[in-house]
Amino acid sequence: MTTTIPQQPVKEDLTKPIETGRSVFDSAMTVLSIVFTLFAIVPLFSVLIYVLIQGFSSLDFDIFTELPAPTGTPGGGFGNAIQGTLIMVSFAALISVPFGVLTGIFLSEYARDSQFIQVVRFGVNVLAGVPSIVIGVFAYGVVVAAFGSFSAYAGGFALAILMLPIIVRTTEEALKLIPWELRLGSLGLGANRFNTIARVIVPAAIPGIITGVMLAVSRAAGETAPLLFTALFSQYWIESLNQPTASLAVLIFNYATTPYVDLQRKAWAASLLLLFLVLVISIAARFVFRRRF
């Protein structure tokens, strides 16, 4: 026996289009958002492609090994600027990573909502908004004026201050993404707070923390303003950290504004190298600290 369900006529014609006004508006908004997205990525890709084209044609082996040639003389390189950038960014990371990561842990894991935490968090946000040139002036006052000389130390110090709020904020955010149940699971086993943070929470958040550190390193490697007041520039290889030091960012700034085509080409090569450096460091760091489980 088959059960029959009486057929009801559908009340409304389902193929009838909705009012034209609404559907036109819907399509228009979709098109608008696609167009604006395309506009937004045009500058991004133009910069990348232009630096690639200009930079590659200007690259040669000498730039890694040679010092800048006297103005007007062809040839030469900027090995000292590569050296200077690597040293100052490493020095800055050496200071800002431990301070930044530990502050981020403190903000996320200890006393999440106390008054003190609010003050610290506000301070970090303000610091993140301080223009980098102001940080340069500050480092000038604290280090250069006190020690009486432009130096790699002063440059590294300025970059460290620049990196600090980025690392603090990304570390805090990365830790907050770790499910609360993992902390309870660890505490429930009798582990104390240190064990919970050091053995469970931070290892779980490592990819996010590394992303933040790399973001800060990229920012620092490309900053010119804080270095103008602190490390200045130098035509020579580094002999001590206590003397003016060359950097890729300042070299680009100096060379790009000269009328000499040869120096302008070197600025392009330095730009490409800076991009490449940041890319390589990021990929290497992600590989070393990749999540294993």
Next chain:
Amino acid sequence: MSNELQAGQVDTSVGTAYKVRDMAFFYGTKKALDSINVDIPAKSVTAIIGPSGCGKSTFLKSLNRIAEAETKVRIDGQIELFGQNIYDPKVNLTRLRKNVGMVFQRPNPFPMSIFDNIAYGPRVFGFKGDLNELVESSLKKAFIWKEVQDKLRTSALGLSGGQQQRICIARSLAVNPEVLLMDEPCSALDPIATLRIEELIASLREQLTIIIVTHNMQQAGRVSQNTLFFNTDETRIGNLVEGGPTKEIFFSPKDKRTEDYITGRFG
């Protein structure tokens, strides 16, 4: 005893694990539980049932003092575990929680290998013996050794929900607790995984005191020897209505509210 339950005395002939007297629980200033008096028997399974918001989980979380790790809480009255006041200021939380394991609603294995998950507790406590052996025996006790013995070094997050929950139980067993608290351990699992956990609970009963919060009354009936029924009213403050041997609670409840809940008239 002055603070006897009004009805259905829990059967503690096997010994008492927890003795709770005039306990009240506050989240900040908001009272969540009031005048709880109960003895929880050792080496058996006690189920806690009741409608949502009646404070079952809160009560459970006060038994290993994990509630205070989440937010500001206050506990009045007394909770004794094997004769020791667990809210004594001198109590070492680490030692208390080592002795009172906990399994949570959603399986929460750590993002590390199966082996490291089980070895986590023992390592924290500086275990000196044969770690391989301890991990193996813990996994065997949790009925999961056969399924994972070939992949101890792979991520615990790659396992199914039911397997993850048994890993979490094995992880608790590895530090050799006296009590195991389970907060709706099967609510995120399918019926077959649930059955496995229930078999596991039955096998652990003789070595451990197990207290299990559950929404599933059939489950309470299957696994427990004693049952506590919590309820709440318009005050939103939870209280213990009735406790006693599971059979009595289910077949001859003394309180009308218990009967209504058991028979599915509310909750």
